Amino acid sequence: MESKTFWECNKAYILTALGLVLVGFVFVKYLMIMDWGYLIQFTLHAMLGDTSGVMSAPTSELQQMMNAAFGPAYNTVAPEIIRASNERQEFIWYVFFAEILIFVLLYIKNGRVNPTITKPNDTVQVFTSFQRAVIWLNIGMISVLVLTGFNITWSLRSEGGDLPRLLREFHELTGLAWIGVWLIFTIIAAKDMKGWRSNSTFRHFLPGSYKPSKRVIWFFYAVMGAGLCFSGAMIITLHPSSLTHADVIQFRRVLLYLHFGASVLIMFFILDFVYASAISVKGYLKGLWTGTYPREYLEQVAPDVLEDLKKVGRA
Amino acid sequence: MANTLGYGGMTNHLGDMQNSKVILIMGANPAVNHPVGMQHILKGKENGAKIISIDPRYTKTSAHADLYARIRTGTDIAFLYGMIRYIVKNDLHDKQYLNDRVFDWESIVEEAEQYTPEVVANVCGCTAEKFLEVVKLFTANSPGCLIWNQGWTQHTIGTSNTRLGPIMQMFLGNIGKVGGGCNILRGHDNVQGASDMANLSENLPGYYPINEGSWKYYSGQWQVDYEWLQKRFKSKEMMEKKGFSLSTWPWGVIDEANATNNAGTPLKALICIGNGISTITMTHKTKEALDKLDLVVFIDPYVNDAAVITDRTDNMFLLPAASQVETSGSVAATNRSYQWRSRVVKPLYEAKEDHEILFEFAKRLGFYEEYTRSLKNGKPSYEWPEDATREYNRSIKTIGLQGVTPERMKRQQENWALFDPVTLKGSGVVEGEYYGLPWPCWSEKHPGTPIMYRTDISVMEGGMGFRAGWMDKGPDGKPVVVAEKNGQTLLAGNQPAGSRFKGGYLEITADNIESLGITLSAEEKEKVKGKNWKNDNTYILVNKALEAGLCPYGNGKARARVWEWTDQTPKHREPLHSFRQDLVAKYPTFEDKKDHYRANIRYASEQKKQKWVEDFPVNVVTGRIVEHMGTGTETRASKYLAELAGEMYAHIHPTLAKKMGIDDGDMIWVHGTGEGKIKVKARYSYSVAETDIFMPQNFSGLWSGKSLVDKYPKGTAPYALGENSNQITSYGYDINTSCPETKCTLARIEKA
Amino acid sequence: MSRMKFYCDDYRCVDCNGCVVACKEAHEIPVGVNRRRVITINEGIEGKQKSLSVACMHCSDAPCQKVCPTDCFYIRKDGIVLHDKEKCIGCGYCLYACPFGAPQFGHEGIFGVKGVMDKCTFCAGGPDETLSETEFEHYGQNRIAEGKIPMCASMCATKALIAGDAAEVDKIYEYRTAKRGENTSLKPYGWEAYNNGK
Structure with a gap:
């Protein structure tokens, strides 16, 4: 282990960070019209508890009136919301196209792993029924959220009406319910953190230990999920009345932007899950449903999982 | 004034x-x-x-x-x-x-x-x-x-x-x-009209004083026998005595000592028509009085909150009255203008218009015929509200309502657009009239008086001097006392434009009219014999005076000194519960007053009772908020207004609040000088002084921290409830009118 | 072509909330939804207290229209911005895009699920049949079709709130400005007026 260089240890993290920085830079520099200086200031203020969006004391009565009546600094975040919501309608296809392209390239490069199973009856139970329930609930909910989310984004195509409105409400309700699933996933994502004792329940929540490339995906999934859960729940609950409008509108704008951003980014990791579970390895999806895998499958594809299961005496 | x-x-x-x-x-x-x-x-x-x-x-x-x-x-x-x-x-x-x-x-x-x-x-x-x-x-x-x-x-x-x-x-x-x-600026629909029509216990309609002469005049106007009228009262003395006022009546119930002022008996029954009696100071005393009475009747479109405040379980009746949009008739604006109001909808459910309720009372009490005789005025039946209007046109001469006829008011109502909002002058069909015929409107040809006491225009254009009739305002025709000081008289030194008589003159009577350069025929003289402008039903005196450019009430001086009052010239006197104890000695209040609107009222003894400010160190200002009216009985039952102003609060200056450890939004107890206490929300505000708190007077329905919502008849509770600030306002009444002292109050506040 | 505009004169507004209540009564709007609201700053501070009544400004380049994913907004020839409640899915994007906080969402339903958007219609109803019951139910009165000015402005006690043809409103504004003399921006409203005003 000591012989590994820093690069080898953290390759996955560095590549992910670089990728995000590159994508982020292109977007921020060339596509977005957000006032980033303001947004950073705002975030700091919000962390300290001031979510009004007023960064400095108003210099004139008129500015004060605008702050009180309409909310501060309209030109910082709101135009970006308008731009983003419009461009999401038009251009989000290209993002997905790019993301799918990455996986197509991966597939071309790596092909599909096809473990040879000689003793199909020698199986090991990898996922408990609870774990399967969580995983499939997540798959179901995410599908609903993605579909109903796109229903909002692309309602220009549906032209609104009762059904899209119902779907939108379903998006909110499902989102709130998903918070529970997301919590479990956060635990899973953090299960091999150094802080946990080696025999703690957390560590064995899901068998196997992470490789950086896998961990980073779990990690981002949890983080983006946090963004979505937080912003979504806040948007639903922090509902402005006409009198509190000015105090919360800027915060809500930032939250909506967070929701937009997180939803685009999380799509990459969702696609990764789809790729990993359905395409990269044959038989994975089936095991996800039944909870059991042939011992040979694990020996070939996930020896770490088998190792873990042996430790707790389940294999 | x-x-x-x-x-x-x-x-x-x-x-x-x-x-x-x-x-x-x-x-x-x-x-x-x-x-x-x-x-x-x-x-x-x-x-x-x-x-x-x-x-x-x-x-x-x-x-x-x-x-x-x-x-x-x-x-x-x-x-x-x-x-x-x-x-x-x-x-x-x-x-x-x-x-x-x-x-x-x-x-x-x-x-x-x-x-x-x-x-x-x-x-x-x-x-x-x-x-x-x-x-x-x-x-x-x-x-x-x-x-x-x-x-x-x-x-x-x-x-x-x-x-x-x-x-x-x-x-x-x-x-x-x-x-x-x-x-x-009276902030209430028809307040001026209410006092014009004698909704006060100290005079008869049109500010005729309550004495024998006025009663006789009115018995003539109402076409009933004076003796019959007098028999309705316990005695002639009580007939001519000022009644309890809105603010003193609870003392007539609670305080047995006041019985001597009230023909030997405490008050037994209360009929309250459309009045938020809980806006009077010391609401807990009002409650005590309501609890003690034998009979209480509230006549209101909404449940009067006093009915909820009281603990009584029997002999209390709520009679549903029609609201203003369900009635019609004349209403007087703050500037003495009378306007005609048309009914929008008929009274809903079992609600009745106020006069219908009163007529029903009269029928059951057995004087309906006498009660409506002057409405009929010789005809077989009467037409409401026109005949009621005609009745006051006939009888109220003191403030010149002769010209405010239903016909003129209706014509004005139909021609609103023809009046100038700044001068009130009409044009077209209402040419030569001021909008609302502000009184005094001396005759059907008079345009009304939008601006009083103008001498730069003639009487027929709405000009007039000050009134010359200080010591004798009765219609019985006694001569006016002319007070003299340093050679001055009470008669004015100038006159309205176009007056045929130069200088001041007394009010027009049959005796003095000819000395003012007006000649009457023998027949006319006979008709007005012994009469004056206030009781001359033929209007000869008034019309002749108008023709000569004279004002019927004379042309006198305003008086800077009211010689029959305690304070002849106005004097600053510290409130009974003064925030400046050190000034009390220099500006002490009045001596205690006995039989003041039938109650014995404390002044000096209350002020000297203790050093109030030491125990009650906060000065309280109460007032109205724009969303609510009076006790808010009506407005708090509006969901939209309740949404805008739905809770009782006390504005407190942050400096004072910080001193007492009160945060914005904390609940505080406010204790009044008269035992009452209320629990309200403190709201920081810079609008009050650092020594003051401000509380709106428009809430009710909570009582010293307890909700009274269960006491409302089912489905009648208003949307917004709050503590009644008048529970903590102090004792104190105006020395002449017995108007309650709601504006100078001391209190003690503590965090709840 | 005339353009309909609101103008609230902060020299005149006395924060009586008459416009708010007039609007809600006229259109039978549920509690919690305020098409119009009155904002007061520096309450109780000498010389600095100011009030302003605000509602939908009926922008010519309405951001709500730009952001709406269902494209339910439309701008009438007279400049009134209206929306179609049948199309609206209640996503709330217009609320984020609006500089004035005009779009309103009710609080009914479980989990605070928002209904469809409601906003000031300049008393001009909506896309439903003019003066029909459906129109009243969805959007309230259509006073413009009846030849009347919006309820809020007609009920304003001090005539601080003026509504109508922009040219007429501008005339009133100019008249008052001239009477008041200095210290008033020559342009009513708009960001420019705000920035140059004081």
Whole structure:
């Protein structure tokens, strides 16, 4: 282990960070019209508890009136919301196209792993029924959220009406319910953190230990999920009345932007899950449903999982 | 004010404030109580008027003022005297006007002498510089108009306030002037009409005093026997005695000692028609009285909150009355204008119009025929409300309602667009009339009097002098006492334009009319024999006087000194519960007054009882909020208004709050000097002084922390409930009118 | 072509909330939804207290229209911005995009699920049949079709709130400005007026 260089240890993290920085830079520099200086200031203020969006004391009565009546600094975040919501309608296809392209390239490069199973009856139970329930609930909910989310984004195509409105409400309700699933996933994502004792329940929540490339995906999934859960729940609950409008509108704008951003980014990791579970390895999806895998499958594809299961005496 | 100028009505009108060059608002908050009146003030401001707001609070009106001065509650007299002193010292007073039109104004100058700017500053709690700034701005612009409201009347010295205001205006010659005057902005539909029609216990309709002469006059007007009328009363003495007032009646129930003032018996029953009686000070005493009475009847479109406050379980009745949109008839605006109101919908459910309810009472009590006789006036039946209007046209001559006929009012209603909002002058079919025929409207040809006491126009155009009839206002025709001092008489030194008689003259009677250059035929003389302008049913005296350009009530002087009152000239007296204990010795209150509206009222003994401010260190200001009206019985039952102002609060200055460890939004207990206590939410506000808290008077339904919502009949509870601030307002009543002292109150507050 | 505009004169507004209640009564709007609201700053601070009544400004380049994913907004020839409640899915994007906080969402339903958007219609109803019951139910009165000015402005006690043809409103504004003299921006409203005003 000591012989590994820093690069080898953290390759996955560095590549992910670089990728995000590159994508982020292109977007921020060339596509977005957000006032980033303001947004950073705002975030700091919000962390300290001031979510009004007023960064400095108003210099004139008129500015004060605008702050009180309409909310501060309209030109910082709101135009970006308008731009983003419009461009999401038009251009989000290209993002997905790019993301799918990455996986197509991966597939071309790596092909599909096809473990040879000689003793199909020698199986090991990898996922408990609870774990399967969580995983499939997540798959179901995410599908609903993605579909109903796109229903909002692309309602220009549906032209609104009762059904899209119902779907939108379903998006909110499902989102709130998903918070529970997301919590479990956060635990899973953090299960091999150094802080946990080696025999703690957390560590064995899901068998196997992470490789950086896998961990980073779990990690981002949890983080983006946090963004979505937080912003979504806040948007639903922090509902402005006409009198509190000015105090919360800027915060809500930032939250909506967070929701937009997180939803685009999380799509990459969702696609990764789809790729990993359905395409990269044959038989994975089936095991996800039944909870059991042939011992040979694990020996070939996930020896770490088998190792873990042996430790707790389940294999 | 009636005792200074002759009439208690607002002298000018709303639109006229657009002609003012300076508007002084003291003890009033028109932006809240009279938003439509505020329109004219703001238009006046656009026309170049300076707005001055003097108030213990920085109100919504103050926000639109050019100059604001904060004074301590109940110190307006010191402020006004200071102004008068400044005016006289700087020779700014209109001497011609004062000599011609004001009796004994020198006594005011004498009294004003002590109020130097420093004294004013000390008493009022504003700086001397601020005071001088106000006076200079007010005197530098002319004409100036003065506005007040309950902030002046609801004091032990309320009547002194309302006398000194017009006196100060007269020093500047501002009364009887376009753009000048004293404008009392009543913030309630038909308040002026209510007092015109004698919804007061001290007079008969049209301000006829309650004495034998007036009763005889009215028995004639009502076409009933005087003897029959008298038999309705326990005795002749009680018939001619002022009744309990809205503020003193609880003492007639609770305090057995008052029985001697009330023919030997405490009050037994209360019938309350459309009055929020819980807006009177010391609501817990009202509750006590309500609990003790034998019978209580509330007649209201909504459940009167007093019915909820009381603990009584029996002999209380709620009779549903129709609301204003379900009725029709004349209503008087704040500026003495009468307007015709048409019914919008018929009364809903079992609600009845007020008069229907009263007629039903009369039927059951057995005097329906007598009650409606003058409505029929010889015809087989009567037509409501026209015949009621005609009845007052016939009988109320003192304030000149002869000309305010239903026909004229209806024609005006149909031709609103033809009136000029600033001058009130009509054109086209209503040419030669002022809008609303503001009283006095002496005859059906008279245009009404939008601006009172103007001598630059003739009587038939709405001109008049001051009233000459101070000591004898009865219709029994006794000659007016002419008081003399330093060779002055009560008769005016000038006259309205076009008057055939030069100089002042007494009120028109059959005896003096010919001495004023008017000749009557023998037949006419016979008809008016022994009559005067107030009781002459033939109108010969009035019409002849008008023809000669004379004012029926004479042409007298306003009086600066009311010689039959305790305070002949207005005097500053500290409130009973004074925030400035050190000033009490110098400005003590009145002696206790016995039989004041049938109750024995404490003044000096209450003030000296203890050093109130030591135990109750916070000065309380109460007032109205714009969303709610009165007790809020009606407005709190509106979901939209309840949404806007749904909870009771106390505005507290952050400095005071911090001292007491109270955070914005904390609940606090407020203890009044009279045992009451309420639990309200503290709201930080810079509008109040650091020593004060402000509470709205419009809430009810919570009682010392307990909800009374269960006591409402099912489905009638309003949307917004709150503590009644009058539970903690202090004891105290005006020395002349018994108006309750709601504006000077001390309290103790503590965090709940 | 005339353009309909609101103008609230902060020299005149006395924070009486008359416009708010007039609007809600006229259109029978549920509690919690305020098409119009009155904002007061510096309450109680001498010389600095100011009030303003605000509602939908009926922008010519309405951001709500730009952001709406269902494209339910439309701008009438007279400049009134209206929306189609049948199309609206209640996503709330217009609320984020609006500089004035005009779009309103009710609080009914479980989990605070928002209904469809409601906003000031300049008393001009909506896309439903003019003066029909459906129109009243969805959007309230259509006073413009009846030849009347919006309820809020007609009920304003001090005539601080003026509504109508922009040219007429501008005339009133100019008249008042001229009467008041200095210290008033020559242009009513708009950001420019705000920035140059004081």
